[in-house]
Amino acid sequence: MRIPFWLVWAWFLVPRPPTFAPFGLWPTWLWPPPSPGMSEDRCVQPENRRYADPLDYMPGTGTGPPVILIGYWESDMEPGWPRVTDFVDELWDETERHVVASYLEQGFIPWVQAGPSWCRICGKANGTAERTDGVYIWPEGLAHYVREHGVRPPVGVIRHIISRAAMHPEQVDMDWWRTATLDS
Numbered sequence: 482m483r484i485p486f487w488l489v490w491a492w493f494l495v496p497r498p499p500t501f502a503p504f505g506l507w508p509t510w511l512w513p514p515p516s517p518g519m520s521e522d523r524c525v526q527p528e529n530r531r532y533a534d535p536l537d538y539m540p541g542t543g544t545g546p547p548v549i550l551i552g553y554w555e556s557d558m559e560p561g562w563p564r565v566t567d568f569v570d571e572l573w574d575e576t577e578r579h580v581v582a583s584y585l586e587q588g589f590i591p592w593v594q595a596g597p598s599w600c601r602i603c604g605k606a607n608g609t610a611e612r613t614d615g616v617y618i619w620p621e622g623l624a625h626y627v628r629e630h631g632v633r634p635p636v637g638v639i640r641h642i643i644s645r646a647a648m649h650p651e652q653v654d655m656d657w658w659r660t661a662t663l664d665s
């Protein structure tokens with residue numbers, strides 16, 4: 482007996498419960514059973530148990546190690562920072578400069594400033610966000626100074642960046658996660 486064409490499409494169009502895979506091609510009995518403690522539909526409901534130090538949620542009371550700010554430059558409005566022209570290094574190796582600039586373009590953004598910063602050298606609008614790798618924190622526009630104007634961070638910062646940028650799979654600790662539990 483031939484199955485009518487419309488019946489095939491009707492099968493795909495029938496609404497299904499959320500535990501069905503797309504198009505209903507994956508029957509629910511092929512799914513693994515829910516783990517103990519997991520609800521039948523495998524979706525979690527909001528709860529309120531927290532695991533971090535309550536103080537760490539409060540601005541100004543964080544208990545983590547301090548991060549070092551770099552890349553702020555002196556201007557008429559902001560005296561007291563280093564002068565950017567004192568940090569231009571025209572003899573800096575181009576490859577290292579590109580690695581450092583690329584690194585500075587990445588990083589976690591912890592917060593964003595209200596208005597853009599202006600490049601102290603060419604006047605271009607130069608970003609509003611801060612970026613951090615957990616050790617240093619810098620304005621995202623620092624990458625522009627490095628890439629376009631040959632501004633070089635201090636030697637210690639470069640060595641830190643290169644050691645991070647050259648991270649190799651052999652440096653990854655593969656063991657901790659294998660034995661991790663909810664309470665690790």
Ligand SMILES: [Zn+2]
Pocket residue numbers: 600601602603604605625626629630
């Ligand atoms: Zn510029």
